[in-house]
Amino acid sequence: MMLEGEAYTVSQLTELIASYINEDPYLTNIEVVGEVVDVKIRGNHLYFGLVDDEARISCVYFGGGGVDLANGEVVRVGGSVRVYKKRGTYNFYVSYMRRVGSFGKYAADFSRLFLKLKAEGVFDRPKKPIPPLPINVGIITSLESAALRDILKTFREKAPLVIPRIFGVQVQGEDAPLQISEAVKMAKEEELDVLIIARGGGSSDDLWVFNDERVLRAVMDLPFPLVTGIGHAIDSVILDKLADVDAHTPTAAAEIIAQKHQEYFSRLEDAMDRIALLAKPMLDQAWEELRDAFESVSLSYERLLTVKKEKLKGLLDIIMKVSSLPMADKIPIFENLISRIFRGFSSLLESKARKLDSLVDVVSKVSPLRTLERGFAILLKEGSVVRSKGELRKGDELEVILKDGKVRVRVDEV
Numbered sequence: 001m002m003l004e005g006e007a008y009t010v011s012q013l014t015e016l017i018a019s020y021i022n023e024d025p026y027l028t029n030i031e032v033v034g035e036v037v038d039v040k041i042r043g044n045h046l047y048f049g050l051v052d053d054e055a056r057i058s059c060v061y062f063g064g065g066g067v068d069l070a071n072g073e074v075v076r077v078g079g080s081v082r083v084y085k086k087r088g089t090y091n092f093y094v095s096y097m098r099r100v101g102s103f104g105k106y107a108a109d110f111s112r113l114f115l116k117l118k119a120e121g122v123f124d125r126p127k128k129p130i131p132p133l134p135i136n137v138g139i140i141t142s143l144e145s146a147a148l149r150d151i152l153k154t155f156r157e158k159a160p161l162v163i164p165r166i167f168g169v170q171v172q173g174e175d176a177p178l179q180i181s182e183a184v185k186m187a188k189e190e191e192l193d194v195l196i197i198a199r200g201g202g203s204s205d206d207l208w209v210f211n212d213e214r215v216l217r218a219v220m221d222l223p224f225p226l227v228t229g230i231g232h233a234i235d236s237v238i239l240d241k242l243a244d245v246d247a248h249t250p251t252a253a254a255e256i257i258a259q260k261h262q263e264y265f266s267r268l269e270d271a272m273d274r275i276a277l278l279a280k281p282m283l284d285q286a287w288e289e290l291r292d293a294f295e296s297v298s299l300s301y302e303r304l305l306t307v308k309k310e311k312l313k314g315l316l317d318i319i320m321k322v323s324s325l326p327m328a329d330k331i332p333i334f335e336n337l338i339s340r341i342f343r344g345f346s347s348l349l350e351s352k353a354r355k356l357d358s359l360v361d362v363v364s365k366v367s368p369l370r371t372l373e374r375g376f377a378i379l380l381k382e383g384s385v386v387r388s389k390g391e392l393r394k395g396d397e398l399e400v401i402l403k404d405g406k407v408r409v410r411v412d413e414v
Contacts, residue, residue, distance in 0.1 A: 011085070018083035021090060027081040032057070032092060033100060035107065036073045037204040041065045049203060050077070050092070056203070061094040071204065072107025074100045110211055114238055117216065127244045128225040133264045134193035134257055135390060136163050140183045141198045143168035147229070147250035151198060154254035159261040161390065165190055171199040177212035184218040194257065195222060197239065198229035198250035210237035219243075229253030293358060377402050389414055 008016070021027055034050030034057070041047075046064035050057050059077065061067065069075070079094040117123065137155075141148050148166070155162040167183035170176040180197070187195050197219075199207070209215065210230055219226055219242055228243040229250040240246040247253035378401040379386040386392065392414050400407040 010088075014083065014085050014088050017088075018085060021081055021083050024081075029078070029080060031076055031078045033074065033076045036069060036075055037071055039069050039071055046094075050075070051204075057092050058089070059092045059094050061097065064094065064097070067097065069097075072110075076100050110238070113211065113213060113216075114241075117238070117242075122220060123241055128222075130225050130227070130245065130256065130260055131193050132260060133161075133390065134260055135161055136165060136190070136192050137257055138165045138167065138187045138190060138192045138195040139198065140167045140169055140180060140187065140195065141250070142171045145171070145200060147198045147200045150251045151196065151229075151254040154251060154258055158255070158258035161261060162257060165192065172202065172206045172209055176209040177214045180209065180212075181214045181218035184215070184222070188222065192224050194225045194227060196227045196229060196250075196253045196257075197243075198253055199231070200250060201231045207231050207237055210239040215239060216242060227253045227256060293355075296355075 032050060034052055037049045037051050037056075039046070039048045042065075044063055044065040046061040046067055046069065048059050048061075048069060050059055059079075061077075075097050076099075077092065077094045077097045079092055079096075081090055082093050083090050139148065139151060141151075143166070152164060155164065165187075167187060169179040169183050171180070184195075184197075197210075199210075207230060210228075216238055219239070225244040226242070227245045227247055228240050229247045229252055230237055230240065231249070240248075245253075245256055247256055380399040380401065381391060381396060386398065392398075392411050394411055394414060396411040398409050398411065400409055
């Protein structure tokens with residue numbers, strides 16, 4: 001008996017519990033009947049669970065690795081209950097085993113429901129493809145789960161454009177089927193591109209909610225693809241069979257969405273590279289023509305200045321000679337000079353106008369206006385060019401630029 005103020009250590013308490021269980025004759029050399037679930041072989045040892053309608057116990061069969069045991073079988077095992085001190089858990093340590101039946105209640109219920117749905121043809125329906133760029137992604141899972149954290153982490157790192165719509169539910173227990181089916185109904189009201197239903201690994205009875213007929217019926221008429229990420233790769237539930245994509249784990253479900261994003265932008269980048277490759281010769285030619293035109297204008301001006309300098313020098317000589325003449329003789333000479341100057345400027349202006357028209361024609365070849373004349377249009381949202389449908393939302397007001405004017409429109413559907 002402990003004195004007031006004293007406390008057990010963890011190992012002392014565990015040792016005390018173990019002494020009671022290990023020495024209890026009602027827990028030693030006894031037999032247990034149950035349905036086998038979660039069979040695993042590690043080395044030469046066999047690990048499994050025994051379940052009935054209300055409870056479960058973990059079993060260890062040392063040296064039983066060669067026993068042919070399958071989930072769903074009903075067995076009668078002999079052995080003793082013992083405490084595994086390192087983890088503070090108890091297990092039934094099996095010393096012998098014999099089969100009682102080949103089909104337990106869990107397995108029977110699973111088979112019955114599976115065959116019922118198969119007869120209805122629900123597994124033969126065509127799978128809905130995941131969109132090329134899924135943005136609005138619904139997620140049905142527990143808000144406190146590692147599954148949700150893993151999914152969101154994958155989106156942040158590999159698909160940052162995803163907008164998650166999270167529906168928090170219980171993923172095991174009596175209330176789980178109703179909560180999940182109600183979440184599916186709410187998801188149907190959203191404009192989603194894809195829906196993920198996920199939970200981390202667990203025992204067969206933990207995952208049984210995803211064999212519940214209420215959940216299965218709820219997902220049968222989804223207007224968008226369903227991706228399941230339930231348990232581990234070795235786990236299987238009927239909901240996986242109804243999904244458009246069975247990703248096995250929550251992270252794998254998110255990876256499928258992320259892969260779609262990576263493939264989309266890879267295709268977009270390839271298309272832009274091809275466009276740039278096709279446009280480069282045209283742009284190079286336009287640039288050469290523009291440069292040649294400017295060089296030609298520059299040379300013309302240099303030649304023109306040289307000619308004008310010579311003419312000006314000649315005019316100055318004439319002016320010097322004329323200045324010594326009487327006024328009556330000067331007037332006709334000045335009138336003739338002025339007339340020649342005006343004719344020269346007129347000829348110069350006409351020549352430069354022709355040069356300018358030629359330059360305008362060269363520049364217009366690469367102008368976006370030419371694109372508009374071929375029937376294309378430019379979309380503006382709040383003054384910025386719209387490059388992707390991902391920038392648009394229902395109700396957005398846009399300005400459409402056509403070759404002969406502008407039009408105001410409103411987005412009705414994306």
